[in-house]
Amino acid sequence: MQKKKFVVTPWEVSGEIDYEKLIEEFGVEPITDKLLKRIKKHTKELHMFLRRKFFFSHRDFNHVLDSYERGQKFVLYTGRGPSGHTHLGHIIPWIFTKHLQDVFDAKLYFQMTDDEKFLIKPELTLEQTIGFTYDNALDVIALGFDPKKTKIFSNIEYAKTQYKMALQIAKHIPFSTAKAVFGFNSTSNIGIIFFPAMQAVPAFMAQLFEGQNERCLIPCAVDQEPYWRVARDVAPKLGLHKPAGIYCKFLPGLGQGGKMSASLPETCVYTTDSLEYAKKKVWNAFTGGRATVKEQREKGGIPEICSVYHWLYILFEKDDGKIKEIYRKCKNGEILCGEDKEILANYVNKFLSEHQRKREKAKDLLEKFMVRD
Template sequence: MTDDEAFTVTPYEVEGDVDYEKLLDEFGADRLTDEQISAFPKPTHPLVRRKVFYAERDVDRFLEAVNTENPHSLVTGRGPSGLMHIGHVFPFYFAKYIQKQTNALVYIPISDDEKYLLKDLPLEKIDGHTRENLRDILAVGFDPDRTRIIVDTADADVVYPLATAFAKEVTQATVDATYGAPPNIGISFYPAVQAVHLLLPQLVDGRHPTLVPIAVDQDPHIRVCRDIASKQRYNVNKPGALLSKFLPSLGGPGKMSSSDDAPSIFLSDDRETVFEKIRQFGFSGGQSSVEAHREQGGDPTIDVSYQFLAYFFEESDDRLDQLAREYRDGSLLSGELKDIAATQIADFLEEHQRRRAEVGSLANELMPYRLTENERSRARKRVGYPTDAVVEW
C-alpha cells in the first residue's frame, strides 16, 4: 500500500487504481528496458513489446541463456478458486510462445492447497476447479516433453519435503513484513511452498536461469524465494521475474477477477455472451453521445475494449495504432470499437474451446506432464531427503 493508501497490492488483495510506477518503488523491481525488450525472441511477443510486462528481476540472465542456447526455464501457475477468465490465461499463452521459440522448459504449479487456505470453499469444490482449470491449461498446447504440471496436493511427495526444507529459511517476521498478518498458519507456511514452485526446475534439472512471468501482485513470492535461493547449499540461481500489469476489469480500472462482483469474460463464454458482456459492461473512453464523440473523439488509454486489444488480442501494431487514431479523431465510435474487441476475443475463445473439447481423460492427458519418479528423486535429493518415495523403516 502506498503512503496515501490510494491502492493496495498483495498476493491476496488488489484494491484501488494501481499506480504502477509507485509500485515499482515499493517492491524494488526494475523497469523493463527497451534494450531488454530487444533481446527477447523475435518476433517479440506483444505482451513484451507493448510493455504489459513492464518490470523485471534478473531478466538479463534468462535472456543471455536464451540467446546463447543454454538451458533455461519458465514457471507460471494457477490458483484454482474458480473458472478461468481471459486475464488468467495470457501468461500461459506467453509461456507457450517462449517455449516454442526457445525450447524452454515450462513448469506449471497448481496451488490448490493455497486456495483452500484462502477461500471459503470446501476441498471438493477446490478439486473441481482444479480439474476444470487443468483442462484449460492443457488446451493451450504445451510440449509435454518440455513441460511439467505440478498439483500441490497430488504431488505432495515432492512438494512437501522441499517446502519443509525451505520453511527453515523463512522467519515469521519475514512473512509478516512481506505479506501482512496471515489469516491462518497454513498461509504462514505457504511462502515455502511457493519457493518450491519457483525453484523446482533447477532442483530437477540443475542450476540454470528461470524466469517467472507473473502479475505484479505476486512479486512478494518472488522476493521471499530469492532470499531462499541465495543460500549456497541449494546451488540454484535466484529466479528472475517478468512482472505484468493487470488486465482491466470490464468495469474500468482494476484487476479482472473471477471472485468479486466485477464482470469477467470466462474462457467458457460463447460468442453471444462475449458480445453481451462487452456491450453492456465495457467501460468506454468515448463521449456521452455520437455527436459529441464525432466532434471530440475518445480516449483509448482508458477504454477497456481498446485495452483488451492492446494487451493480448490484436497482434498487429499498425492495426492497433489505426484504431487508436480513429478513436481519438472520432471516426471510430465506442460501440464499433466494442464490437471489434468482442469479435477478436470470441474468435480466440472459440479456438481455445475447440482444443479444450479435444482433451480426453484428464488422468491420461496429464500423464506425460507429470514429474517422473526419477525427477522426483532428484529434487528430493537436492535438499537432503531420501530419494525413494517411500522410506522402508
C-alpha cells in the same frame, strides 16, 4: 493528475495502479529498450506483450539471458490459484509463457496452488479446489504447451515431492519475514503461513530435484512478486540460483477501471462462457465514448479509459498499424463505440470458439501433463 491510492499484494489488487511507482516499491527492474533489443535477438520478433509493455518489469532476466547465451538453458515456472473458472486475465501470463517455451525451448513447471486457495477461501472444500485444478488445467493445455516439456501439478496431489523441498525452504524463512512480506497476522491460519514455502518449490525444482543447474524464470502478474522475493532470499542459503522473474500488468475488466476480478463476473470473460454471453458482456462494456453520437463525432472518444480499447490493445489486435488506427479514429470521432465493440466481440468470439474446441481436446491430453507423485 493525482492517482488514487493503490494496493498490490498477492491477496489484494485494488485502486488505479501506478506501475512506475510499483517498480520502485517492489524494487524490480523496468524492462528497458536495451533489454528488449537483447530479447529480440533470440525471439526474432518481439512478442506483442513486450512491444506494448504489458510485461513491464523483471528481475534478473538479464542473468538468465547471460547463461542462455553461454549455452545454458533455463526453465520456466508459472501457476494458477484454482478457485474458480479461468478468465482472460488469468491466461495472459500463460500465453506469454507458451511463447517463451517455444522460442527458448524451455521446460515449464506449472503449479496449481489448490492448497493455498483451500486455505484462504472459507467456503471451498478440498474436493472443489482440486476440481478447479483439473478444470483450469484444461485452459493451460488448450494454449498449446508442449506435453514433453510441461509438468502441471496440484500442490495437494504433488505434496510428496513438494513437501520435501518445501521443508528445506521453510527452514530458512522465519515467521518475521513471512509476516513482513505477506502481512500475516494472528488470525492467519498455520497452513497459509507455511504456503510461501510450497509456492517457492518449483523455482528450485530443476536444481534441487532434477539435479540440473538451470536457472528458473517466472513469468507472472506482478502481484506474485513477493513470493519470489522470499524464494530469492532463501536461494543462497541452499546454494541455489535465485529465481528470475518477468512481470506483467493486470488486464482491466470490462467495467470502469481496475483489475479484472472474479468478484465482478459481468466484467470478466471466462473461457467457459457461452459465445452469446461473452458477446453480451462486451456489448455492456464501459468505454471512453461520449454521451451522444453527435458529441462523439465532434470531440472524439477517450481510448485511455476505454475497456474495449484496452482489451484490443493488450490482448487481441496484434497488428500495430491497426491498433494505432483504431486509437486515431477514436480520438478523432471517426469511429463509434458500437463499431469498436463489434471488433472486440469478433475477436473474443473467435478466441473463445477456438479455445473451447482445444479445451475439449485437452481432456484427452490431461494425463500427459499432470504429474502426481
